[in-house]
Amino acid sequence: MSAPNKSYDPVEVEALKPEEIERMRDEALAAFAAAGDLDELAHAKVAHTGGTSPLALANREIGALPPQAKAEAGKRVGQARGQVSKALATRQAELEAERDARVLVEEAVDVTLPYDRTPSGARHPLTTLMERVSDVFVSMGYEVAEGPEVEAEWFNFDALNFVPDHPARQTQDTFFVQGTTADGKVTTGDESGIVLRTHTSPVQARTLIDREPPVYVVCPGRVYRTDELDATHTPVFHQIELLAVDEGLTMADLKGTLDHMVQALFGPDMKTRLRPNFFPFTEPSAEMDMLCYVCRGESVGNPERPCRTCSSEGWIELGGCGMVNPKVLVACGVDPQKYSGFAFGFGIERMLMFRHNVEDMRDMVEGDVRFTRPFGMEI
């Protein structure tokens, strides 16, 4: 920066002459006008308004002038810089408007174009729901176990403490599979000893026979009963079964496990309750209800807020559960004096119906992609 001294009379500085300032200003205005896009304008901005631009350098020279000359030069430079920054702002706005208009045109999507991709289906919601429930238990350390769908009657009934004349064993409830005896005789009906499994519980017996406790397994699978297909019944449906056998397990462990499951699936404020019931393979047995996931129980005794999902009862029945009957443990070679266990099972179709408001079970089996696609790719 120049400084006044005795040998230098800075009344006139070359860079501060009016025509010089005008030239600098005009060059800046021309550069802004010539900028074709925002990048070019950014370069021009640095060149003509930055710290080393001619006008900025000229501005620094002002300090070296005597007072009168300083005021005049200051006014000239100030005006020029004002004009330059105004022109810059104007050009900036013009170029931004141009860019926005161009983006609107370039990125437009023609929604009337024909749809030319091959339509893809989606995984069936029963599959994704079964996997989701299984994952809840896998995250607690359970293993997924599977068993055959064509099952020995012994595993399906006898091992699970169904007495020989239990009504479930009748052909009006159970599909019996044609078999052959050792001497070649074809057996049909309930003589064959082979059934399409009516529940996933035989996997419990198979697991207990196969391995030593402690056992923690979850068994999702397809099961069969001789029901007609209608809005609330299907002869082929899905269950998920839970079995834990270890030393010292109690109903409290069962209750805690069920609470965790419904909280993982329906939200942290979910609760369960148990009502006494009877199943041959558990003792004691209970029906398990979960808090209505729609009204959270608030519709009970509240006629102004009725709930269709739970009929204003506040609870939804989910499945059966209980402590594994010691007779089942004995049948599978487990010492009931040392080990105890709990089991739990429920229907996936039913859970899908109330979790996703599916009103007709037939929609689940007819294979129409218009039903499965909205469930998407739940991961």
Ligand SMILES: [Zn+2]
């Ligand atoms: Zn409700």
